[in-house]
Amino acid sequence: xxxxxxxxxxxxxxxxxxxxxxxxxxxxxxxxxxxxxxxxxxxxxxxxxxxxxxxxxxxxxxxxxxxxxxxxxxxxxxxxxxxxxxxxxxxxxxxxxxxxxxxxxxxxxxxxxxxxxxxxxxxxxxxxxxxxxxxxxxxxxxxxxxxxxxxxxxxxxxxxxxxxxxxxxxxxxxxxxxxxxxxxxxxxxxxxxxxxxxxxxxxxxxxxxxxxxxxxxxxxxxxxxxxxxxxxxxxxxxxxxxxxxxxxxxxxxxxxxxxxxxxxxxxxxxxxxxxxxxxxxxxxxxxxxxxxxxxxxxxxxxxxxxxxxxxxxxxxxxxxxxxxxxxxxxxxxxxxxxxxxxxxxxxxxx
Numbered sequence: 001x002x003x004x005x006x007x008x009x010x011x012x013x014x015x016x017x018x019x020x021x022x023x024x025x026x027x028x029x030x031x032x033x034x035x036x037x038x039x040x041x042x043x044x045x046x047x048x049x050x051x052x053x054x055x056x057x058x059x060x061x062x063x064x065x066x067x068x069x070x071x072x073x074x075x076x077x078x079x080x081x082x083x084x085x086x087x088x089x090x091x092x093x094x095x096x097x098x099x100x101x102x103x104x105x106x107x108x109x110x111x112x113x114x115x116x117x118x119x120x121x122x123x124x125x126x127x128x129x130x131x132x133x134x135x136x137x138x139x140x141x142x143x144x145x146x147x148x149x150x151x152x153x154x155x156x157x158x159x160x161x162x163x164x165x166x167x168x169x170x171x172x173x174x175x176x177x178x179x180x181x182x183x184x185x186x187x188x189x190x191x192x193x194x195x196x197x198x199x200x201x202x203x204x205x206x207x208x209x210x211x212x213x214x215x216x217x218x219x220x221x222x223x224x225x226x227x228x229x230x231x232x233x234x235x236x237x238x239x240x241x242x243x244x245x246x247x248x249x250x251x252x253x254x255x256x257x258x259x260x261x262x263x264x265x266x267x268x269x270x271x272x273x274x275x276x277x278x279x280x281x282x283x284x285x286x287x288x289x290x291x292x293x294x295x296x297x298x299x300x301x302x303x304x305x306x307x308x309x310x311x312x313x314x315x316x317x318x319x320x321x322x323x324x325x326x327x328x329x330x331x332x333x334x335x336x337x338x339x340x341x342x343x344x345x346x347x348x349x350x
Contacts (some may be wrong), residue, residue, distance in 0.1 A: 005340075007103070010038040013328050014083040015112035020067040024335055029065065030084070030328035037115050037280045041096040044156045048121040052110055053350060055324075056138035057331045058172070059262055062085055076109075079159035080294050087109045089127070089137045091350055097121045103128065105350075107137035108336040112327060114335050114347060120244060123290045129302070133307050134350075137170050139342040140305060140316040143291050147259055148176035149295035151235055152184070155257040155287055160185035162232035163251075167225070167242050169210060170197040172299055172318070172342035177235045178207050179314055186233075191242065193337040200340070213238075219245035230254070239264045240271040243289055247275040256286045266335065317341030 016033050017043035041047050046240055048075045064078050079085050088110040090101050100106065100121055108124035118124065127137055139145065151173075152158045164181040166168045169190025178201065181188045190201045190214045201210035209226055216222040223231070236243060239261025249257070254270045264270045279286060305317050308314040319339045325343040334343055 007040050007058055007275045008037070009036055009038045011113065012113055012115050013324050014114075015324060017065055017078045017080050017084055019289065021062070021065045021271070022067075025062045025065055025332050027085050027328045027332050030331070031040055032325050032328075033189060037117070037222045039093055039115065041088050041094045041117070042106065045119075046094070046097045046121070047095075048097050048106075048124065049094040049132075050071060050092055050113060050116050051103070052088050052090045052112075052116060052347045053087040054320075055110070055112055055327060055345040055346065056087040056139050056142065057327075057339070057349060058086060058143070058332055059260060059265065062265060062335070063081075063332060068239075081109045087138055087143050088347075089134050090116070090124075093271065100124065100126070100226055101310060105134065107142050109330065112324065119149060127305060132306065135318055135320065135344060136309070138344045139318065140176060140309070140314070141302065144172040144302050144342065145176060145305060146294055146298060147291040148180060148192045149304070150289060150297055151177055151257045151259060152180040152200075153300075154294065155289045156233050156235065156255055156298065158184055158186060158233050162186045162227065163227055164188045164233045164235070165227065165231045165246065166190045166235045166237075167213075167246075168192070168237035169207065170200055170205075170341065171237070172338070173259065174235070174237060175201075175205050175315075175317060175341065178205060182206050182235075183308070183313075191238075197340065200317065204317070206315075213242065220248050223249040233257070236260055236261065236271075244271075244273050245273050246271070247278040250278065250282050250284055252282045254282060254284050258286065258288045259290065260337070307322070318345045320346050322346050 012035050019028050021324040089107045092104040105127040108123040153271050164186045165173050170192040178188045188207050190207050190210045198210045234246050234256045236258040237260045240263040319341045
């Protein structure tokens with residue numbers, strides 16, 4: 001296939017939302033379609049035209065497939081019959097925006113398609129450091145990195161010597177949160193959903209210990225085994241029975257930072273918690289947060305993380321599927337824990 005030039009009209013493969021969803025997203029809620037796109041920015045527009053290289057699969061994307069009554073503030077919602085969007089890494093082909101030029105590599109919000117005309121390029125970040133894998137800008141150097149960094153350093157104010165517990169610890173955010181806590185000199189334990197993921201946490205990511213929550217009959221007993229003195233800081237991504245057990249095992253004045261509760265997202269009625277009184281008994285601080293409020297930390301994240309990546313002191317495990325047509329299965333697989341590490345889709349090489 002010949003090289004496409006600016007101004008050419010080309011085929012553009014897209015991932016389209018079939019209709020609004022209820023409950024768990026299924027692969028057939030999304031379908032592949034092909035449209036045509038002209039590889040140039042319209043005259044006088046300040047849009048940016050990009051070729052998408054990597055697309056990020058993120059749990060919050062399922063909320064954006066839902067009808068109005070399920071919606072959360074601050075999110076862009078998908079429209080049935082149109083391509084979905086999310087975080088990605090792309091190469092600029094043409095630009096009407098003064099901050100971007102053809103040839104720039106960027107990360108930020110793009111559409112699930114081969115080429116995207118991005119009308120609001122303010123949500124794109126220029127990639128300055130290309131000596132690390134570009135795919136990292138969907139993860140450790142992108143939104144999950146900001147989430148983990150904010151959770152440990154700004155929301156959790158984690159200090160050396162503390163006992164830290166992380167649920168969903170082998171995912172895009174959890175694997176980083178644990179390593180940040182280890183770099184601070186903490187005792188860190190994670191939970192995950194398979195023996196393979198537990199081994200990853202202990203042997204490759206440097207956690208002090210880890211357990212498979214699916215094999216634990218009694219989560220309270222499991223936490224007492226790993227934290228006989230109690231937990232100082234809990235990084236919450238799961239909710240439900242795990243959070244209930246954690247409340248029993250927090251130390252007095254402990255802190256909980258909540259950035260997600262994946263076990264509850266698709267239940268018609270979220271599970272009731274029985275141990276909420278412990279928040280009062282133990283004078284706990286429980287804080288919800290989102291990466292959306294912490295982009296001011298991005299320069300600090302790069303400053304902290306890039307040297308560690310270059311010195312191989314931080315490990316980032318990715319689960320990369322090749323081809324846009326395999327994107328729907330990869331995205332839906334997140335909700336059954338099928339991914340091993342950060343899930344992303346490779347659309348094209350530069």
